[in-house]
Amino acid sequence: MLKRKIGKIALGFAAAFSASAALATFAQARDLTVVSWGGAYQDAQKKVYFEPFKKTAGVAMNDESWDGGVGVLRAKVQGGAATWDLVQVESDELAVGCEEGLFEKLDYSKIGGEAAYIPPSVNPCGVGAILYDFVLGYDKDKLKEAPKGWADFFDTKKIPGKRALRQGPKTTLEIALMADGVAPKDVYKVLATDEGVDRAFKKLDTIKGDLVWWKAGAQPPQLLASGEVAMTSVYNGRIDTANKNEKKNFGMVWDGALFTLDSWVILKGSPNKDAAYKFLDFAGKAENQSKLSENIAYGTSNKDAAGLIQPAVLKDLPTAPDNIKNAVEINVAFWLENIDRLTERFNKWAAK
Amino acid sequence: MTDALLTGANASTDVPLKRRLRRAERTRQVKALALVLPLLVFLLFTFAGPIAGMLWRAIDDREVRQALPQTVAALASWDGKDLPDEKAYAALASDIVAARAAGTIAIAAKRLNYALNGFRTILTSTARNLKTVPEPGTAKETLGKINPAWRERTTWTTIKDAGGPVTGFYLLAALDLTRNVDGAIVAAPPDQAIYRDVFARTFLISLGVTALCLILGFPVAYLLATLPPGRSNLLMIFVLLPFWTSLLVRTCAWIVLLQSNGVVNDSLHWLGIIDAPLRLIYNRFGVCVAMTHVLLPFMILPLYSSMKAISPAYMRAAASLGAPPLTAFLRIYLPQTLPGIGAGSLLVFILALGYYITPALVGGAADQMISYFIALYTTETANWGLASALGAVLLLATILLALVYGKLVQGQQVTGGMKN
Numbered sequence: 001m002l003k004r005k006i007g008k009i010a011l012g013f014a015a016a017f018s019a020s021a022a023l024a025t026f027a028q029a030r031d032l033t034v035v036s037w038g039g040a041y042q043d044a045q046k047k048v049y050f051e052p053f054k055k056t057a058g059v060a061m062n063d064e065s066w067d068g069g070v071g072v073l074r075a076k077v078q079g080g081a082a083t084w085d086l087v088q089v090e091s092d093e094l095a096v097g098c099e100e101g102l103f104e105k106l107d108y109s110k111i112g113g114e115a116a117y118i119p120p121s122v123n124p125c126g127v128g129a130i131l132y133d134f135v136l137g138y139d140k141d142k143l144k145e146a147p148k149g150w151a152d153f154f155d156t157k158k159i160p161g162k163r164a165l166r167q168g169p170k171t172t173l174e175i176a177l178m179a180d181g182v183a184p185k186d187v188y189k190v191l192a193t194d195e196g197v198d199r200a201f202k203k204l205d206t207i208k209g210d211l212v213w214w215k216a217g218a219q220p221p222q223l224l225a226s227g228e229v230a231m232t233s234v235y236n237g238r239i240d241t242a243n244k245n246e247k248k249n250f251g252m253v254w255d256g257a258l259f260t261l262d263s264w265v266i267l268k269g270s271p272n273k274d275a276a277y278k279f280l281d282f283a284g285k286a287e288n289q290s291k292l293s294e295n296i297a298y299g300t301s302n303k304d305a306a307g308l309i310q311p312a313v314l315k316d317l318p319t320a321p322d323n324i325k326n327a328v329e330i331n332v333a334f335w336l337e338n339i340d341r342l343t344e345r346f347n348k349w350a351a352k
Numbered sequence: 353m354t355d356a357l358l359t360g361a362n363a364s365t366d367v368p369l370k371r372r373l374r375r376a377e378r379t380r381q382v383k384a385l386a387l388v389l390p391l392l393v394f395l396l397f398t399f400a401g402p403i404a405g406m407l408w409r410a411i412d413d414r415e416v417r418q419a420l421p422q423t424v425a426a427l428a429s430w431d432g433k434d435l436p437d438e439k440a441y442a443a444l445a446s447d448i449v450a451a452r453a454a455g456t457i458a459i460a461a462k463r464l465n466y467a468l469n470g471f472r473t474i475l476t477s478t479a480r481n482l483k484t485v486p487e488p489g490t491a492k493e494t495l496g497k498i499n500p501a502w503r504e505r506t507t508w509t510t511i512k513d514a515g516g517p518v519t520g521f522y523l524l525a526a527l528d529l530t531r532n533v534d535g536a537i538v539a540a541p542p543d544q545a546i547y548r549d550v551f552a553r554t555f556l557i558s559l560g561v562t563a564l565c566l567i568l569g570f571p572v573a574y575l576l577a578t579l580p581p582g583r584s585n586l587l588m589i590f591v592l593l594p595f596w597t598s599l600l601v602r603t604c605a606w607i608v609l610l611q612s613n614g615v616v617n618d619s620l621h622w623l624g625i626i627d628a629p630l631r632l633i634y635n636r637f638g639v640c641v642a643m644t645h646v647l648l649p650f651m652i653l654p655l656y657s658s659m660k661a662i663s664p665a666y667m668r669a670a671a672s673l674g675a676p677p678l679t680a681f682l683r684i685y686l687p688q689t690l691p692g693i694g695a696g697s698l699l700v701f702i703l704a705l706g707y708y709i710t711p712a713l714v715g716g717a718a719d720q721m722i723s724y725f726i727a728l729y730t731t732e733t734a735n736w737g738l739a740s741a742l743g744a745v746l747l748l749a750t751i752l753l754a755l756v757y758g759k760l761v762q763g764q765q766v767t768g769g770m771k772n
Contacts (some may be wrong), residue, residue: 069731096734099458162612167717212634213717227613337465337472339733344544347725350717351549 031060032275035087037262038065039218040241044295053282059275067216070096075103078270085270086279088129091332092339094263098125104266110277111284120303120329124264127280128301130292133172133257133318133327137234139224140249143328149255150179153231159229164223167213169342170335171233171258174328176200178256184328191336197342201349213350224250236318240297254323260300260330291316365604394472403747409740410526413519416511419460420447432509432535440508441491445482454478466735468510468523474501509533522741547725547742551749554721557639557711558704564644565651565700566693573655573692577662591652599646603713606642607633611715646710647703658692694761702750722746742769 034050036042042065050063064084066072070093074084089097097103103125108114108160114122121128127206136153138146138263153175165172174187180203182190192195204211212229214220220234221242236257242248264283266276286304293300293309299319305322306319314320318327412687417424422443430436451457457479464471478498486494495502498706513521513531524537528545532538539545576584594602609615610632617629632638662685670680708723722742729739 015718069734070733071729071736074734096458096462099455099462100734101455211717215712217498224612228611288518333473335472340466340729341469341544343733344546344730347550347717347720348543348546351546351553352718 019259029271030083032086032272032279033084033253034061034063034279035066036063037068037088037217040245041237041296041298042118044292047285048291048295049279052288053279055279055296057282059278061275061279068093070100073097073102073267075239076099082267084267084274085272087265087267088262089126089265090262091330092335093258094123094265095336097265098123102265102268104268104270105271106266106280108278116284116286116303117301118303121261121263123186123228123263124283126265127284128261129264129283130262131299131301132262133236133254133323134166134233135236135239135257136231136253137220137224137228137239138231138251138253140251142227143230146251147231147253149253150175151181154179154203156207156210156307159230162210162212162228164212164214164220164229164232166233169346170339172204172346173197173200173342174258174330175233175256176203179203180273184256184326187328188331188334189246196333197345201345204349220350221250222247224248224309232308237296237298238285240316255326255329257318257323258330259318259324259327399572406740407744407747409736410522410744411518411520413463413514413516413521413736415463415516416460417516419454419456419512420444421449423447423511427508427512427515430508430512431503432512432533434502434503436508438489438492441495441502444488445491445495445510448475448479448482448486449485449679452482461770464510464514466525466738467514468506470501471507471510474499474507476740478502479703504670506533509535522737523744525738526741526745547722547745550720550722550725551745553719554705554723554746555749557636557643557703557719557721558707560640561643561704562651562697562701564640566646566697567645569648569651569655569696570693573652573659576652576656577659578664587697591649594646595649599709601643602646603710606638606645606714608643610638633714636715638717639711639719642710642714643704643707647700648698650703654696654699655692657690658689658695662688691761694757698754698757705746705750 029077030084036045042063046063050061053059054061066087068090073087073089073093074097076084094103105124106127108122108127111127117128121131135145136150140146143159145159147159152159165175173191177187177190177196177200178184180199191200212223214223214232217238220232221238223229223232224234225242225246225248226236234252236252239250239252264280266273266280270276284302286302286308289300289302289305290308292298293305294313297313297316297318299317306314306317309317311336315322357452385536398633423440426440426443427436429442448457451460457475459753461472461475464475477493482494483500492502501507508768513519513535523537525540526547528540528548529537572587576587576591578584579587602681607614611617614632617626621624621629632641666684666688667680670684671677705721706723707721708727711719711721712724726739726742726746729742
C-alpha cells in the first residue's frame with residue numbers, strides 16, 4: 001500500500017519535473033523581447049517600429065517597459081535568466097553597463113554601418129535610439145509673461161509661483177549654474193570645481209521654499225496642468241504630447257536645454273541575437289525613424305532621418321539647428337564620477 | 353478473573369510508561385514538523401537566503417582584489433607611512449595593463465571612487481596612457497608622470513583599504529563614518545554625512561504615523577466592537593476598503609485632494625477660510641496623512657479583535673461598584689486592550705519603516721525615508737555595497753525594537769494582563 005503511494009508520489013514528481021524542464025526549454029526558445037520606457041513614447045514605438053517589424057520581418061516579438069536603473073540590468077544578467085533581449089537605456093546606464101560587461105558588443109555591419117548614424121549615437125555597446133532634452137516647460141494659459149530661460153525660472157518676483165525640478169543633483173546643478181549666468185558650454189568646467197558646486201547650491205537656496213521635486217517623467221505635465229507649479233524642467237516630448245493629445249497650451253524654452261541620448265543595447269547572452277540585429281537594422285533606417293519623430297517630438301540617430309521629416313515637425317525637434325544651438329549635452333563621465341557624492345550632498349542640502 | 357486483569361496490566365509494563373509517552377510525543381513532533389516543513393523550506397529560500405545574501409554584500413569587498421591582484425598582494429606588507437616601494441608600482445602597472453585587457457578596470461575604478469572621489473578618472477586615464485608594462489625599475493617614475501595622484505599617500509592607502517576580501521567600509525558609511533589616511537575611524541565629511549539623519553527621520557515619521565493611527569483607530573475599533581453585528585459589518589467594510597484598493601491609487605488620490613488647486617484647498621477657499629492655498633503636499637504633512645490612511649486598517653483590526661473579547665460585564669461591574677466612567681475606562685477597559693494596542697502599533701510601525709512609494713510621491717526632497725536611498729543605490733547607481741549596508745542597519749534596528757517590544761509585553765497574555 002505504502003509502496004504504491006510512494007510510487008504515485010514519485011510519478012507526480014517526475015511529471016512535475018519534466019513539465020518544469022519543458023517550461024525551461026520553452027523559456028530558452030522565447031520570442032524576442034524589446035524593453036522601452038513606456039507611456040506615450042512606447043505607444044509611438046509600437047506604431048512605427050514594433051508592429052511593422054513583426055509584419056515585414058515575420059519575427060515574433062513582444063515588448064515590455066521599465067523605469068531604468070543599471071542595477072536592474074545587472075541583476076538580470078548576473079541572475080543568469082535574462083528575460084529581455086533588447087533594452088533602451090540612458091547614457092549613464094550605457095556607459096556603466098558597457099564597463100561591467102552587461103551588453104553584447106555591437107556589430108555595426110549588421111545594422112547599416114557606423115557611417116549611417118550621427119557620431120554621438122555610435123557606441124561599441126549600443127546604438128542611439130533617440131535624442132531628447134530637459135527643457136523649461138510652462139503653461140501659456142497661466143503665465144502672463146513667458147519665461148526666457150533658467151534665469152527667469154529662479155526669479156520669483158518676475159514670475160511668482162512654485163517650480164519643479166527632477167529630484168537629485170543631476171540636471172538640477174547644471175540648471176542652477178546656467179541661471180546664475182554660466183554659459184551652457186562652460187557648465188561642466190565650473191561644476192568640476194568645489195566652488196562651482198557651492199555656487200550651484202547657493203543659487204538653489206534662493207528659491208528653496210518654492211521648489212517641488214518630481215521623480216517620474218509623467219509628473220511635470222501633471223504638475224503644470226493642475227497649476228501646482230508655474231514652471232518645471234520636463235522632457236520635451238511630454239510637453240508636445242500633452243499639447244497634441246490633451247489640448248494643453250504648454251510652452252517650452254530651448255535655450256539652455258540639457259540634451260542626452262537613449263540607446264538600444266543587446267543584453268549579454270541573449271538567445272535572440274539574430275532577431276535583435278534584425279530589429280535594430282529596421283529601427284535604424286532613416287524612413288522608419290522619420291515616422292517616429294512625426295509621432296513624438298524626439299530627435300533620432302540616423303543621419304538621413306531629418307531630411308525626410310516635414311519642416312513643420314522638424315522645428316519642434318531637439319535636433320533642429322536652432323534648438324540645439326544653445327543646448328548642453330549631459331556629461332556622462334562627470335556624473336559617473338560624482339553621482340554618489342553629489343547625491344549625498346543634495347540630500348543634505350534638501351534636509352536643512 | 354483478577355489474575356487475567358493483572359496479567360493484562362502487566363502485559364504492557366515491559367515498555368515503561370515514560371518511554372511510551374516520549375515515543376508518542378516524538379511522533380507528534382515529527383508530524384508537526386512535517387506539516388510546517390514546506391513553509392519552512394519556502395521561507396529559507398525566499399526570505400532567509402536573500403537576507404543572508406544582503407548582509408554578505410554589505411561586507412563583501414573583492415572587486416579591487418580581483419582586478420588588481422598583484423597590487424593588493426604587494427601592499428599587504430606596506431606599512432602605509434610613506435609611499436610604497438618600486439615593487440608595488442611595478443605590480444600596479446602590470447595589473448592595470450592586464451585589467452584593461454580583461455575589462456575589469458572599470459569595476460575596480462568604481463569601487464575605489466566610492467572611497468576617494470576622482471579615483472575613477474585617475475585609474476581610467478592611467479589605463480589609457482599606459483600602453484605597455486614599463487621597464488623594470490621605472491614604474492614609479494612612469495606612473496607619477498602619467499598622473500601625479502600616484503605620488504600621493506592617500507591614493508595608495510585607498511587601494512590598500514579596498515583590498516578586501518571583506519570590509520567595514522560600507523557599514524561605516526551607512527553610519528556616517530569613514531577611515532582616515534591612518535586607518536582611524538572618524539566622522540564622514542559634513543556634506544556627505546546624511547544617513548544618521550535619514551534613519552532618525554525614518555523612525556520619527558514611523559512613530560508619528562503609528563501615533564496618528566492609534567488616535568484615529570482606537571475610537572473606530574471601539575465602535576466596531578460595540579455596535580450590533582449588522583451595522584458593525586457595514587462599518588467593517590469601510591475599514592477594509594483601503595485594503596482592496598492599490599497603494600498607488602490611494603497615494604495618487606491624496607495628491608488630487610491635497611494639491612494647491614485640489615479639493616481641500618478649493619473648498620477652504622470657497623468657504624472663505626483661507627486666501628492663499630495651504631501647502632498640504634510635497635512636505636512632511638502630506639507624507640504623514642497619506643501613510644496614516646494607508647496603514648490605518650493594520651491598527652484597527654488588532655484593536656478590534658482585542659476589544660471584541662472584552663465582556664461588557666466588566667464595565668457594568670465597575671459602574672455598580674461606584675467607579676465614574678473615566679476611571680472605569682482607564683482602570684478596567686484600557687488595560688484589557690493593551691495587547692491589541694501593542695500588536696497594532698508594532699505592525700504599523702514596522703510596516704511604516706520600509707515605506708517607499710508614498711513618501712516618494714507625496715513627500716518633498718527632505719521627507720525621503722531610508723528605503724528611498726536603498727532603492728536609489730540598488731537600481732540607479734548600482735552601489736550594492738552601500739545599499740546592503742543601509743538595509744543591514746535598518747534590519748538590525750527593527751529587530752532591536754521588536755525585542756524591546758517583546759520584553760515590554762512579556763507576561764501580558766491575551767486576557768489583557770488580567771491574571772486570573
